[in-house]
Amino acid sequence: MPSNYGVLTLGDALITFNPSNTGPLRNVQTFARKVGGAELNFAIGCARLGLNTKWISRLGGDEFGKVIYNFARGEGIDVSHVKLVDGYPTSLNFKEIREDGSGKTFYYRYQSPILTMEPTDITLKMLEGIDLIHITGVFLAIDPKNLVITKQLLKLAKQKDIPVSFDPNIRLKLWSIEQAISTYKEIFPYVDILLTGLDEIDMIIGNSTEQSLVEFAKSYAISQLVVKDGGNGSKVYTNDTWYAKEAFSVNPIDTVGAGDGFDAGYIYSHLHGYKPLERLEFANGVGALVTTVSGDNEGLPELDEVLAFIRNEKVIER
Template sequence: MADARDPRVVTLGETMALVRATEVGSLRHAPAVALGIGGAESNVAIGLRRLGVDSSWLGRVGDDSLGERVVREIRAEGVDVRAVVDCGAPTGLMVKERPTAASTAVFYYRAGSAGSRLTPGDVTAGWIEEADLLHVSGITALISESGRATLHAAIDRARAAGVRVSFDVNYRSALADPDAAGPKLRALAERADVVFGGAEELVLMFPGDDPDAAARRLLDTGCSQVVLKLGADGATVFQPGTVVEGPGFRIDAVDTVGAGDAFVAGYLSGMLAGLEVADTLGRANTCGAMACLTPGDWEAGPSLRDVEAFQRGDADPVRR
Protein backbone atom coordinates (compact mmCIF):
# COMPACT_ATOMS: atom_id res chain seq x y z
CA MET A 1 0.00 0.00 0.00
CA ALA A 2 1.11 3.57 -0.64
CA ASP A 3 2.06 5.81 2.26
CA ALA A 4 -1.13 7.15 3.90
CA ARG A 5 0.32 10.66 3.69
CA ASP A 6 0.68 10.33 -0.06
CA PRO A 7 -2.49 8.65 -1.41
CA ARG A 8 -2.30 7.21 -4.89
CA VAL A 9 -5.20 6.45 -7.20
CA VAL A 10 -4.93 4.24 -10.27
CA THR A 11 -7.46 4.20 -13.06
CA LEU A 12 -7.81 2.61 -16.48
CA GLY A 13 -9.93 3.12 -19.56
CA GLU A 14 -10.11 4.70 -22.99
CA THR A 15 -9.01 8.25 -23.66
CA MET A 16 -9.75 9.63 -27.11
CA ALA A 17 -8.76 12.55 -29.22
CA LEU A 18 -11.36 15.31 -29.03
CA VAL A 19 -12.44 17.66 -31.80
CA ARG A 20 -14.78 20.44 -30.71
CA ALA A 21 -16.39 23.38 -32.41
CA THR A 22 -15.07 26.69 -31.15
CA GLU A 23 -18.31 28.54 -31.84
CA VAL A 24 -22.02 27.92 -31.29
CA GLY A 25 -23.72 26.22 -34.21
CA SER A 26 -23.71 23.04 -36.24
CA LEU A 27 -20.42 21.49 -37.31
CA ARG A 28 -21.68 21.55 -40.88
CA HIS A 29 -20.96 25.28 -40.87
CA ALA A 30 -18.23 25.57 -38.24
CA PRO A 31 -15.39 27.78 -39.50
CA ALA A 32 -12.86 26.27 -37.07
CA VAL A 33 -12.40 23.47 -34.55
CA ALA A 34 -10.05 22.84 -31.62
CA LEU A 35 -8.17 19.61 -30.98
CA GLY A 36 -7.75 18.10 -27.54
CA ILE A 37 -8.29 14.87 -25.62
CA GLY A 38 -10.87 13.45 -23.25
CA GLY A 39 -11.83 10.30 -21.40
CA ALA A 40 -13.72 9.71 -18.19
CA GLU A 41 -10.95 7.92 -16.34
CA SER A 42 -8.11 10.19 -17.42
CA ASN A 43 -10.33 13.19 -16.61
CA VAL A 44 -10.59 11.87 -13.05
CA ALA A 45 -6.84 11.22 -12.90
CA ILE A 46 -6.08 14.78 -14.03
CA GLY A 47 -8.65 16.21 -11.63
CA LEU A 48 -7.13 14.30 -8.73
CA ARG A 49 -3.62 15.42 -9.61
CA ARG A 50 -4.69 19.07 -9.65
CA LEU A 51 -6.19 18.52 -6.21
CA GLY A 52 -2.89 17.20 -4.87
CA VAL A 53 -3.48 13.45 -5.17
CA ASP A 54 -0.93 11.28 -6.97
CA SER A 55 -2.69 9.46 -9.81
CA SER A 56 -1.88 7.00 -12.55
CA TRP A 57 -3.78 6.22 -15.77
CA LEU A 58 -3.49 3.11 -17.94
CA GLY A 59 -4.97 2.66 -21.38
CA ARG A 60 -4.37 1.70 -25.00
CA VAL A 61 -3.72 4.22 -27.75
CA GLY A 62 -3.06 3.80 -31.43
CA ASP A 63 0.37 4.06 -33.01
CA ASP A 64 -0.58 7.44 -34.43
CA SER A 65 -0.29 11.17 -33.82
CA LEU A 66 -3.54 11.28 -31.86
CA GLY A 67 -2.30 8.56 -29.53
CA GLU A 68 0.90 10.51 -28.98
CA ARG A 69 -1.17 13.57 -28.14
CA VAL A 70 -3.24 11.64 -25.62
CA VAL A 71 -0.11 10.43 -23.82
CA ARG A 72 1.56 13.84 -23.93
CA GLU A 73 -1.44 15.78 -22.63
CA ILE A 74 -2.13 13.47 -19.68
CA ARG A 75 1.54 13.22 -18.76
CA ALA A 76 1.88 17.02 -18.93
CA GLU A 77 -0.70 17.25 -16.12
CA GLY A 78 1.59 15.29 -13.82
CA VAL A 79 -0.27 11.99 -14.09
CA ASP A 80 1.76 8.78 -14.23
CA VAL A 81 0.88 7.37 -17.67
CA ARG A 82 1.00 3.64 -18.46
CA ALA A 83 0.12 3.68 -22.16
CA VAL A 84 0.02 0.54 -24.27
CA VAL A 85 0.66 1.41 -27.93
CA ASP A 86 -1.52 -0.74 -30.18
CA CYS A 87 -0.17 -0.96 -33.72
CA GLY A 88 -3.30 -2.71 -34.95
CA ALA A 89 -5.96 -0.14 -34.14
CA PRO A 90 -6.40 3.66 -34.23
CA THR A 91 -6.88 6.04 -31.34
CA GLY A 92 -10.58 6.71 -30.83
CA LEU A 93 -12.14 10.08 -31.61
CA MET A 94 -14.99 12.08 -30.14
CA VAL A 95 -16.50 15.18 -31.66
CA LYS A 96 -18.39 17.90 -29.77
CA GLU A 97 -20.60 20.59 -31.18
CA ARG A 98 -22.75 23.26 -29.52
CA PRO A 99 -26.02 23.41 -31.47
CA THR A 100 -27.13 26.25 -29.18
CA ALA A 101 -25.48 28.27 -26.43
CA ALA A 102 -27.22 26.08 -23.85
CA SER A 103 -26.61 22.63 -25.34
CA THR A 104 -23.77 20.29 -26.30
CA ALA A 105 -23.85 17.25 -28.57
CA VAL A 106 -21.14 14.58 -28.47
CA PHE A 107 -20.43 12.00 -31.18
CA TYR A 108 -18.10 9.02 -30.71
CA TYR A 109 -15.98 7.22 -33.30
CA ARG A 110 -14.57 4.42 -31.19
CA ALA A 111 -15.62 1.12 -32.82
CA GLY A 112 -12.51 -1.06 -33.08
CA SER A 113 -10.37 1.61 -31.41
CA ALA A 114 -7.15 0.83 -29.59
CA GLY A 115 -8.79 1.81 -26.29
CA SER A 116 -11.52 -0.79 -26.77
CA ARG A 117 -8.91 -3.56 -26.99
CA LEU A 118 -7.72 -3.26 -23.39
CA THR A 119 -6.96 -6.68 -21.87
CA PRO A 120 -6.18 -7.98 -18.35
CA GLY A 121 -2.62 -8.62 -19.53
CA ASP A 122 -2.11 -4.89 -20.10
CA VAL A 123 -2.30 -4.21 -16.35
CA THR A 124 1.22 -4.57 -15.01
CA ALA A 125 2.09 -6.47 -11.84
CA GLY A 126 2.07 -4.41 -8.65
CA TRP A 127 0.42 -1.37 -10.24
CA ILE A 128 -2.92 -1.92 -8.53
CA GLU A 129 -1.55 -3.63 -5.44
CA GLU A 130 0.60 -0.62 -4.50
CA ALA A 131 -2.26 1.90 -4.78
CA ASP A 132 -4.67 3.26 -2.19
CA LEU A 133 -7.65 3.16 -4.52
CA LEU A 134 -8.66 1.77 -7.92
CA HIS A 135 -11.16 3.86 -9.87
CA VAL A 136 -13.06 2.42 -12.87
CA SER A 137 -16.14 3.30 -14.88
CA GLY A 138 -18.97 1.62 -16.72
CA ILE A 139 -17.74 2.95 -20.05
CA THR A 140 -14.94 0.40 -20.10
CA ALA A 141 -17.39 -2.31 -19.09
CA LEU A 142 -19.57 -1.71 -22.14
CA ILE A 143 -17.01 -0.79 -24.77
CA SER A 144 -15.93 -4.41 -25.31
CA GLU A 145 -15.87 -7.88 -23.76
CA SER A 146 -12.14 -7.59 -23.16
CA GLY A 147 -12.65 -4.20 -21.49
CA ARG A 148 -15.19 -5.67 -19.08
CA ALA A 149 -12.94 -8.66 -18.37
CA THR A 150 -10.11 -6.22 -17.62
CA LEU A 151 -12.25 -4.37 -15.07
CA HIS A 152 -13.21 -7.55 -13.27
CA ALA A 153 -9.60 -8.74 -13.24
CA ALA A 154 -8.47 -5.37 -11.89
CA ILE A 155 -11.11 -5.47 -9.15
CA ASP A 156 -10.08 -9.04 -8.27
CA ARG A 157 -6.53 -7.83 -7.76
CA ALA A 158 -7.60 -4.78 -5.77
CA ARG A 159 -9.78 -6.77 -3.41
CA ALA A 160 -7.08 -9.38 -2.88
CA ALA A 161 -4.63 -6.63 -1.94
CA GLY A 162 -7.04 -4.71 0.30
CA VAL A 163 -7.21 -1.76 -2.11
CA ARG A 164 -10.49 0.16 -2.14
CA VAL A 165 -12.51 0.25 -5.38
CA SER A 166 -14.44 3.22 -6.74
CA PHE A 167 -16.94 2.71 -9.57
CA ASP A 168 -18.68 5.41 -11.60
CA VAL A 169 -21.64 3.91 -13.50
CA ASN A 170 -21.20 6.46 -16.33
CA TYR A 171 -23.74 4.77 -18.61
CA ARG A 172 -23.47 5.53 -22.32
CA SER A 173 -26.55 4.50 -24.30
CA ALA A 174 -24.53 4.41 -27.54
CA LEU A 175 -22.56 1.45 -26.17
CA ALA A 176 -25.45 -0.78 -25.04
CA ASP A 177 -29.20 -0.61 -24.54
CA PRO A 178 -30.48 -0.43 -20.96
CA ASP A 179 -31.57 -4.07 -20.72
CA ALA A 180 -28.12 -5.30 -21.77
CA ALA A 181 -26.17 -2.72 -19.81
CA GLY A 182 -27.99 -2.91 -16.47
CA PRO A 183 -26.83 -6.37 -15.30
CA LYS A 184 -23.25 -5.79 -16.45
CA LEU A 185 -22.98 -2.48 -14.62
CA ARG A 186 -24.66 -3.88 -11.52
CA ALA A 187 -22.18 -6.76 -11.36
CA LEU A 188 -19.36 -4.21 -11.12
CA ALA A 189 -21.14 -1.85 -8.75
CA GLU A 190 -21.79 -4.66 -6.29
CA ARG A 191 -18.04 -5.30 -6.10
CA ALA A 192 -17.09 -1.68 -5.36
CA ASP A 193 -16.60 0.15 -2.08
CA VAL A 194 -17.78 3.50 -3.44
CA VAL A 195 -20.34 3.82 -6.27
CA PHE A 196 -21.19 7.01 -8.16
CA GLY A 197 -24.29 7.30 -10.31
CA GLY A 198 -27.11 9.55 -11.40
CA ALA A 199 -30.72 8.76 -10.56
CA GLU A 200 -31.39 7.07 -13.90
CA GLU A 201 -28.16 5.10 -13.66
CA LEU A 202 -29.01 3.64 -10.25
CA VAL A 203 -32.48 2.68 -11.47
CA LEU A 204 -30.92 1.15 -14.60
CA MET A 205 -29.14 -1.37 -12.38
CA PHE A 206 -32.22 -2.06 -10.24
CA PRO A 207 -35.30 -1.77 -12.50
CA GLY A 208 -38.49 -1.07 -10.58
CA ASP A 209 -36.73 0.64 -7.67
CA ASP A 210 -36.43 4.35 -7.10
CA PRO A 211 -32.90 5.80 -6.75
CA ASP A 212 -32.98 5.75 -2.94
CA ALA A 213 -34.01 2.10 -2.84
CA ALA A 214 -31.39 1.20 -5.44
CA ALA A 215 -28.71 2.91 -3.36
CA ARG A 216 -29.74 0.98 -0.26
CA ARG A 217 -29.66 -2.30 -2.17
CA LEU A 218 -26.07 -1.56 -3.12
CA LEU A 219 -25.24 -0.91 0.53
CA ASP A 220 -26.71 -4.32 1.32
CA THR A 221 -24.17 -5.92 -1.03
CA GLY A 222 -21.27 -4.44 0.94
CA CYS A 223 -20.70 -0.99 -0.63
CA SER A 224 -19.65 1.51 2.01
CA GLN A 225 -20.90 4.60 0.15
CA VAL A 226 -23.28 5.22 -2.74
CA VAL A 227 -23.09 8.75 -4.13
CA LEU A 228 -26.19 9.90 -6.01
CA LYS A 229 -25.21 12.69 -8.40
CA LEU A 230 -27.95 15.26 -8.99
CA GLY A 231 -26.20 17.83 -11.18
CA ALA A 232 -27.05 21.40 -10.28
CA ASP A 233 -29.11 20.09 -7.35
CA GLY A 234 -25.99 18.70 -5.69
CA ALA A 235 -25.60 15.13 -4.48
CA THR A 236 -26.61 12.69 -1.77
CA VAL A 237 -24.37 10.14 -0.05
CA PHE A 238 -25.92 6.94 1.28
CA GLN A 239 -24.02 5.04 3.96
CA PRO A 240 -25.21 2.28 6.27
CA GLY A 241 -27.52 4.06 8.69
CA THR A 242 -26.93 7.59 7.40
CA VAL A 243 -27.80 9.86 4.47
CA VAL A 244 -25.93 13.12 3.82
CA GLU A 245 -27.11 15.71 1.30
CA GLY A 246 -24.96 18.37 -0.30
CA PRO A 247 -26.40 21.36 -2.20
CA GLY A 248 -25.20 22.22 -5.67
CA PHE A 249 -24.38 25.56 -7.27
CA ARG A 250 -26.35 27.65 -9.74
CA ILE A 251 -23.99 28.76 -12.48
CA ASP A 252 -24.09 29.85 -16.12
CA ALA A 253 -22.74 26.63 -17.63
CA VAL A 254 -20.62 26.83 -20.77
CA ASP A 255 -19.91 23.11 -21.23
CA THR A 256 -21.24 20.37 -18.92
CA VAL A 257 -19.27 17.50 -20.46
CA GLY A 258 -16.71 16.30 -17.93
CA ALA A 259 -18.51 17.80 -14.92
CA GLY A 260 -19.32 14.37 -13.54
CA ASP A 261 -15.65 13.36 -13.73
CA ALA A 262 -14.60 16.54 -11.93
CA PHE A 263 -17.19 15.79 -9.25
CA VAL A 264 -15.76 12.30 -8.78
CA ALA A 265 -12.21 13.65 -8.55
CA GLY A 266 -13.31 16.16 -5.94
CA TYR A 267 -15.12 13.52 -3.92
CA LEU A 268 -12.29 10.99 -3.99
CA SER A 269 -9.72 13.64 -3.06
CA GLY A 270 -11.78 14.67 -0.05
CA MET A 271 -12.39 11.08 0.98
CA LEU A 272 -8.69 10.23 0.76
CA ALA A 273 -7.86 13.34 2.77
CA GLY A 274 -10.14 12.12 5.55
CA LEU A 275 -12.71 14.93 5.28
CA GLU A 276 -16.16 14.53 6.77
CA VAL A 277 -18.73 13.41 4.20
CA ALA A 278 -20.46 16.81 4.15
CA ASP A 279 -17.16 18.58 3.43
CA THR A 280 -16.25 15.97 0.84
CA LEU A 281 -19.57 16.60 -0.90
CA GLY A 282 -18.95 20.33 -0.79
CA ARG A 283 -15.62 19.89 -2.54
CA ALA A 284 -17.11 17.51 -5.11
CA ASN A 285 -20.02 19.82 -5.95
CA THR A 286 -17.61 22.75 -6.27
CA CYS A 287 -15.37 20.84 -8.67
CA GLY A 288 -18.34 19.75 -10.76
CA ALA A 289 -19.65 23.30 -11.02
CA MET A 290 -16.26 24.79 -11.89
CA ALA A 291 -15.76 22.22 -14.66
CA CYS A 292 -18.78 23.69 -16.45
CA LEU A 293 -17.39 27.21 -16.66
CA THR A 294 -15.12 26.74 -19.70
CA PRO A 295 -15.14 24.47 -22.78
CA GLY A 296 -13.37 21.12 -22.69
CA ASP A 297 -13.51 17.81 -20.84
CA TRP A 298 -10.96 18.48 -18.08
CA GLU A 299 -9.38 21.85 -18.73
CA ALA A 300 -11.39 23.68 -16.05
CA GLY A 301 -10.62 21.14 -13.35
CA PRO A 302 -9.67 23.22 -10.29
CA SER A 303 -6.80 23.14 -7.83
CA LEU A 304 -7.47 23.20 -4.09
CA ARG A 305 -6.74 26.93 -4.13
CA ASP A 306 -9.34 27.41 -6.86
CA VAL A 307 -11.88 25.39 -4.89
CA GLU A 308 -11.33 27.46 -1.76
CA ALA A 309 -11.63 30.73 -3.69
CA PHE A 310 -14.86 29.58 -5.36
CA GLN A 311 -16.36 28.55 -2.03
CA ARG A 312 -15.44 31.92 -0.53
CA GLY A 313 -17.24 33.63 -3.38
CA ASP A 314 -14.17 35.37 -4.76
CA ALA A 315 -15.55 36.55 -8.07
CA ASP A 316 -13.56 39.70 -8.77
CA PRO A 317 -12.72 39.44 -12.49
CA VAL A 318 -9.67 41.70 -12.08
CA ARG A 319 -6.58 40.42 -10.29
CA ARG A 320 -4.27 43.14 -9.04
Protein backbone atom coordinates (compact mmCIF):
# COMPACT_ATOMS: atom_id res chain seq x y z
CA MET A 1 0.00 0.00 0.00
CA PRO A 2 1.26 3.52 -0.72
CA SER A 3 2.68 5.35 2.29
CA ASN A 4 2.21 8.93 3.33
CA TYR A 5 5.94 9.54 3.71
CA GLY A 6 7.23 12.39 1.56
CA VAL A 7 10.62 12.50 -0.15
CA LEU A 8 12.19 15.41 -2.05
CA THR A 9 15.11 15.39 -4.45
CA LEU A 10 16.85 18.07 -6.47
CA GLY A 11 18.67 17.62 -9.75
CA ASP A 12 19.04 17.36 -13.50
CA ALA A 13 17.47 14.89 -15.92
CA LEU A 14 18.47 13.78 -19.39
CA ILE A 15 17.20 12.05 -22.47
CA THR A 16 19.14 8.80 -22.61
CA PHE A 17 19.78 6.98 -25.86
CA ASN A 18 20.13 3.24 -25.30
CA PRO A 19 22.04 1.27 -27.93
CA SER A 20 20.17 -1.32 -29.95
CA ASN A 21 23.07 -3.75 -29.54
CA THR A 22 25.99 -4.32 -27.20
CA GLY A 23 29.58 -3.38 -27.89
CA PRO A 24 31.57 -0.19 -28.62
CA LEU A 25 29.36 2.79 -29.36
CA ARG A 26 31.05 3.45 -32.69
CA ASN A 27 29.55 0.21 -34.00
CA VAL A 28 25.99 0.98 -32.89
CA GLN A 29 23.63 2.21 -35.61
CA THR A 30 20.33 2.74 -33.78
CA PHE A 31 19.18 3.77 -30.32
CA ALA A 32 16.02 3.73 -28.22
CA ARG A 33 15.06 7.01 -26.57
CA LYS A 34 14.71 6.78 -22.80
CA VAL A 35 14.63 9.12 -19.80
CA GLY A 36 17.38 9.18 -17.18
CA GLY A 37 19.39 11.09 -14.60
CA ALA A 38 20.46 10.03 -11.10
CA GLU A 39 18.04 12.20 -9.15
CA LEU A 40 15.12 11.47 -11.46
CA ASN A 41 15.86 7.74 -11.28
CA PHE A 42 15.77 8.00 -7.50
CA ALA A 43 12.48 9.89 -7.64
CA ILE A 44 10.95 7.28 -9.94
CA GLY A 45 12.18 4.49 -7.68
CA CYS A 46 10.59 6.13 -4.64
CA ALA A 47 7.31 6.84 -6.44
CA ARG A 48 6.99 3.24 -7.63
CA LEU A 49 7.51 2.02 -4.06
CA GLY A 50 4.63 4.23 -2.96
CA LEU A 51 6.39 7.24 -1.46
CA ASN A 52 5.04 10.73 -2.10
CA THR A 53 7.89 12.09 -4.20
CA LYS A 54 8.70 15.69 -5.12
CA TRP A 55 11.35 16.65 -7.67
CA ILE A 56 12.91 20.10 -8.15
CA SER A 57 14.50 20.68 -11.56
CA ARG A 58 14.82 22.69 -14.76
CA LEU A 59 14.32 21.22 -18.24
CA GLY A 60 14.72 22.67 -21.68
CA GLY A 61 11.60 24.20 -23.17
CA ASP A 62 11.98 21.82 -26.10
CA GLU A 63 10.39 18.55 -27.15
CA PHE A 64 12.85 16.48 -25.10
CA GLY A 65 12.12 18.57 -22.02
CA LYS A 66 8.42 17.88 -22.47
CA VAL A 67 9.13 14.17 -22.81
CA ILE A 68 10.91 14.12 -19.43
CA TYR A 69 8.30 16.33 -17.74
CA ASN A 70 5.39 14.20 -18.92
CA PHE A 71 7.22 10.97 -18.07
CA ALA A 72 7.92 12.11 -14.50
CA ARG A 73 4.35 13.32 -14.05
CA GLY A 74 3.09 10.00 -15.37
CA GLU A 75 5.11 8.20 -12.71
CA GLY A 76 3.18 10.11 -10.05
CA ILE A 77 6.05 12.45 -9.16
CA ASP A 78 5.16 15.96 -7.96
CA VAL A 79 6.59 18.16 -10.74
CA SER A 80 5.14 21.44 -9.50
CA HIS A 81 8.70 22.73 -9.01
CA VAL A 82 10.00 21.60 -12.40
CA LYS A 83 10.16 24.40 -14.96
CA LEU A 84 10.67 24.31 -18.74
CA VAL A 85 13.24 26.90 -19.80
CA ASP A 86 13.51 28.29 -23.33
CA GLY A 87 16.94 28.74 -24.86
CA TYR A 88 18.60 25.89 -22.97
CA PRO A 89 18.68 22.45 -24.63
CA THR A 90 17.60 19.46 -22.57
CA SER A 91 20.66 17.40 -21.66
CA LEU A 92 21.41 14.16 -23.50
CA ASN A 93 23.50 11.08 -22.93
CA PHE A 94 24.36 8.05 -25.01
CA LYS A 95 24.98 4.71 -23.34
CA GLU A 96 27.40 2.01 -24.34
CA ILE A 97 26.55 -1.45 -23.00
CA ARG A 98 28.94 -4.39 -23.05
CA GLU A 99 27.99 -8.06 -23.15
CA ASP A 100 28.53 -8.49 -19.38
CA GLY A 101 26.09 -5.67 -18.56
CA SER A 102 28.77 -3.08 -17.78
CA GLY A 103 28.83 0.14 -19.72
CA LYS A 104 29.93 3.73 -20.28
CA THR A 105 27.98 6.95 -20.54
CA PHE A 106 28.73 9.81 -22.93
CA TYR A 107 27.22 13.12 -21.75
CA TYR A 108 26.05 16.09 -23.83
CA ARG A 109 24.89 18.58 -21.23
CA TYR A 110 26.59 21.87 -22.18
CA GLN A 111 24.34 24.81 -21.25
CA SER A 112 22.11 22.55 -19.19
CA PRO A 113 18.80 24.19 -18.25
CA ILE A 114 19.67 23.42 -14.62
CA LEU A 115 22.07 26.40 -14.89
CA THR A 116 19.07 28.73 -14.70
CA MET A 117 18.21 27.65 -11.15
CA GLU A 118 19.05 30.11 -8.38
CA PRO A 119 19.34 29.73 -4.57
CA THR A 120 16.29 31.96 -4.18
CA ASP A 121 14.25 29.32 -6.04
CA ILE A 122 14.51 27.06 -2.96
CA THR A 123 11.84 27.93 -0.40
CA LEU A 124 10.45 26.56 2.85
CA LYS A 125 7.12 25.95 1.14
CA MET A 126 8.76 23.25 -0.98
CA LEU A 127 9.46 21.25 2.18
CA GLU A 128 5.84 20.93 3.27
CA GLY A 129 4.96 17.26 3.71
CA ILE A 130 8.58 16.17 3.26
CA ASP A 131 10.10 13.58 5.62
CA LEU A 132 13.50 13.19 3.93
CA ILE A 133 15.62 15.07 1.38
CA HIS A 134 17.92 13.20 -1.00
CA ILE A 135 20.74 14.85 -2.93
CA THR A 136 23.52 13.52 -5.13
CA GLY A 137 26.91 14.62 -6.35
CA VAL A 138 25.72 14.78 -9.95
CA PHE A 139 23.79 18.01 -9.41
CA LEU A 140 26.76 19.45 -7.52
CA ALA A 141 29.15 18.57 -10.37
CA ILE A 142 27.25 20.39 -13.12
CA ASP A 143 28.08 23.93 -11.99
CA PRO A 144 29.80 25.53 -8.94
CA LYS A 145 26.67 27.57 -8.22
CA ASN A 146 24.81 24.36 -7.45
CA LEU A 147 26.68 24.05 -4.15
CA VAL A 148 25.07 27.31 -3.00
CA ILE A 149 21.65 26.07 -4.13
CA THR A 150 22.14 22.75 -2.36
CA LYS A 151 23.30 24.38 0.85
CA GLN A 152 20.23 26.62 0.79
CA LEU A 153 18.08 23.48 0.67
CA LEU A 154 20.11 21.79 3.42
CA LYS A 155 19.89 24.81 5.71
CA LEU A 156 16.11 24.92 5.30
CA ALA A 157 15.98 21.17 5.98
CA LYS A 158 17.91 21.71 9.20
CA GLN A 159 15.45 24.43 10.23
CA LYS A 160 12.60 21.96 9.81
CA ASP A 161 14.59 19.04 11.28
CA ILE A 162 14.25 17.02 8.06
CA PRO A 163 16.90 14.30 7.66
CA VAL A 164 19.16 14.29 4.59
CA SER A 165 20.54 11.41 2.54
CA PHE A 166 23.42 11.91 0.12
CA ASP A 167 24.88 9.78 -2.66
CA PRO A 168 28.25 11.12 -3.89
CA ASN A 169 27.59 9.59 -7.33
CA ILE A 170 31.04 10.69 -8.50
CA ARG A 171 31.13 11.75 -12.16
CA LEU A 172 34.76 12.36 -13.11
CA LYS A 173 33.66 13.37 -16.61
CA LEU A 174 32.05 16.43 -15.04
CA TRP A 175 34.74 17.44 -12.52
CA SER A 176 37.96 16.32 -10.86
CA ILE A 177 38.12 14.19 -7.73
CA GLU A 178 39.76 17.13 -5.94
CA GLN A 179 36.82 19.39 -6.81
CA ALA A 180 34.39 16.69 -5.71
CA ILE A 181 36.07 16.14 -2.34
CA SER A 182 36.27 19.87 -1.63
CA THR A 183 32.54 20.23 -2.36
CA TYR A 184 31.52 17.11 -0.42
CA LYS A 185 33.27 18.40 2.69
CA GLU A 186 30.77 21.26 2.72
CA ILE A 187 27.88 18.81 2.36
CA PHE A 188 28.85 16.07 4.83
CA PRO A 189 28.03 18.08 8.00
CA TYR A 190 24.35 18.11 6.92
CA VAL A 191 24.17 14.40 6.02
CA ASP A 192 22.34 11.86 8.14
CA ILE A 193 22.46 8.93 5.70
CA LEU A 194 25.41 8.54 3.33
CA LEU A 195 24.82 6.10 0.46
CA THR A 196 28.13 5.49 -1.27
CA GLY A 197 29.82 2.96 -3.48
CA LEU A 198 32.86 1.26 -1.98
CA ASP A 199 35.09 2.63 -4.74
CA GLU A 200 33.65 6.12 -4.21
CA ILE A 201 34.33 6.31 -0.49
CA ASP A 202 37.83 4.99 -1.14
CA MET A 203 38.42 7.90 -3.53
CA ILE A 204 36.92 10.41 -1.09
CA ILE A 205 38.84 9.48 2.07
CA GLY A 206 41.73 7.55 0.53
CA ASN A 207 40.87 4.37 2.39
CA SER A 208 38.00 1.93 2.66
CA THR A 209 38.87 -0.10 5.76
CA GLU A 210 36.04 -0.37 8.25
CA GLN A 211 38.03 1.51 10.88
CA SER A 212 38.63 4.40 8.48
CA LEU A 213 34.96 4.46 7.55
CA VAL A 214 33.94 4.52 11.21
CA GLU A 215 36.29 7.43 11.92
CA PHE A 216 34.96 9.28 8.89
CA ALA A 217 31.30 8.74 9.87
CA LYS A 218 31.94 9.89 13.43
CA SER A 219 33.85 12.99 12.28
CA TYR A 220 30.74 14.24 10.46
CA ALA A 221 28.13 12.72 12.80
CA ILE A 222 26.72 10.63 9.94
CA SER A 223 24.21 8.33 11.60
CA GLN A 224 24.05 5.74 8.80
CA LEU A 225 27.03 5.08 6.53
CA VAL A 226 25.81 2.74 3.80
CA VAL A 227 28.37 1.14 1.49
CA LYS A 228 27.26 -0.36 -1.83
CA ASP A 229 29.50 -3.00 -3.39
CA GLY A 230 27.53 -4.36 -6.35
CA GLY A 231 27.57 -8.13 -6.57
CA ASN A 232 29.34 -8.36 -3.21
CA GLY A 233 26.33 -6.93 -1.39
CA SER A 234 26.15 -3.95 0.95
CA LYS A 235 26.80 -2.95 4.53
CA VAL A 236 25.88 -0.18 6.92
CA TYR A 237 27.54 1.33 9.96
CA THR A 238 24.97 2.63 12.42
CA ASN A 239 24.68 2.79 16.21
CA ASP A 240 28.33 1.75 16.58
CA THR A 241 27.73 -1.52 14.73
CA TRP A 242 28.42 -2.89 11.24
CA TYR A 243 25.70 -4.86 9.47
CA ALA A 244 26.27 -6.63 6.14
CA LYS A 245 24.00 -8.36 3.64
CA GLU A 246 24.94 -10.42 0.61
CA ALA A 247 23.71 -9.51 -2.85
CA PHE A 248 20.96 -11.39 -4.66
CA SER A 249 22.08 -13.61 -7.51
CA VAL A 250 20.81 -12.31 -10.85
CA ASN A 251 21.97 -12.23 -14.46
CA PRO A 252 22.64 -8.52 -15.05
CA ILE A 253 21.64 -7.05 -18.38
CA ASP A 254 22.29 -3.37 -17.63
CA THR A 255 23.81 -2.11 -14.36
CA VAL A 256 23.08 1.58 -14.99
CA GLY A 257 20.61 2.91 -12.41
CA ALA A 258 21.11 0.06 -9.94
CA GLY A 259 22.72 2.38 -7.40
CA ASP A 260 19.85 4.87 -7.69
CA GLY A 261 17.40 2.01 -7.19
CA PHE A 262 19.32 0.83 -4.13
CA ASP A 263 19.09 4.35 -2.70
CA ALA A 264 15.32 4.46 -3.22
CA GLY A 265 14.95 1.04 -1.61
CA TYR A 266 17.08 1.98 1.37
CA ILE A 267 15.23 5.25 1.97
CA TYR A 268 11.85 3.52 1.66
CA SER A 269 12.82 0.87 4.21
CA HIS A 270 14.41 3.44 6.53
CA LEU A 271 11.28 5.59 6.58
CA HIS A 272 9.18 2.52 7.27
CA GLY A 273 11.24 1.53 10.30
CA TYR A 274 13.00 -1.53 8.92
CA LYS A 275 15.93 -2.86 10.98
CA PRO A 276 19.46 -2.45 9.53
CA LEU A 277 19.70 -5.91 7.93
CA GLU A 278 16.17 -5.58 6.58
CA ARG A 279 17.03 -2.21 5.02
CA LEU A 280 20.06 -3.71 3.29
CA GLU A 281 18.09 -6.72 2.06
CA PHE A 282 15.30 -4.55 0.67
CA ALA A 283 17.72 -2.14 -1.02
CA ASN A 284 19.78 -5.03 -2.43
CA GLY A 285 16.56 -6.46 -3.84
CA VAL A 286 15.64 -3.22 -5.61
CA GLY A 287 19.15 -2.81 -7.00
CA ALA A 288 19.21 -6.39 -8.26
CA LEU A 289 15.88 -6.07 -10.04
CA VAL A 290 17.04 -2.89 -11.80
CA THR A 291 19.92 -4.78 -13.42
CA THR A 292 17.61 -7.35 -15.00
CA VAL A 293 16.08 -4.80 -17.38
CA SER A 294 17.81 -2.58 -19.94
CA GLY A 295 17.43 1.13 -19.25
CA ASP A 296 18.14 3.62 -16.48
CA ASN A 297 14.82 3.23 -14.69
CA GLU A 298 12.70 0.71 -16.60
CA GLY A 299 13.67 -1.96 -14.08
CA LEU A 300 12.78 0.05 -10.98
CA PRO A 301 10.21 -2.19 -9.27
CA GLU A 302 6.96 -1.58 -7.47
CA LEU A 303 6.64 -2.56 -3.82
CA ASP A 304 4.87 -5.89 -4.28
CA GLU A 305 7.47 -6.93 -6.84
CA VAL A 306 10.35 -6.26 -4.43
CA LEU A 307 8.64 -8.11 -1.60
CA ALA A 308 7.93 -11.13 -3.81
CA PHE A 309 11.52 -11.17 -5.04
CA ILE A 310 12.98 -11.00 -1.53
CA ARG A 311 10.66 -13.68 -0.14
CA ASN A 312 11.34 -16.09 -2.98
CA GLU A 313 15.05 -15.28 -3.23
CA LYS A 314 15.00 -15.96 -6.93
CA VAL A 315 14.75 -14.03 -10.15
CA ILE A 316 11.12 -13.49 -11.06
CA GLU A 317 9.91 -13.42 -14.65
CA ARG A 318 9.76 -9.83 -15.87
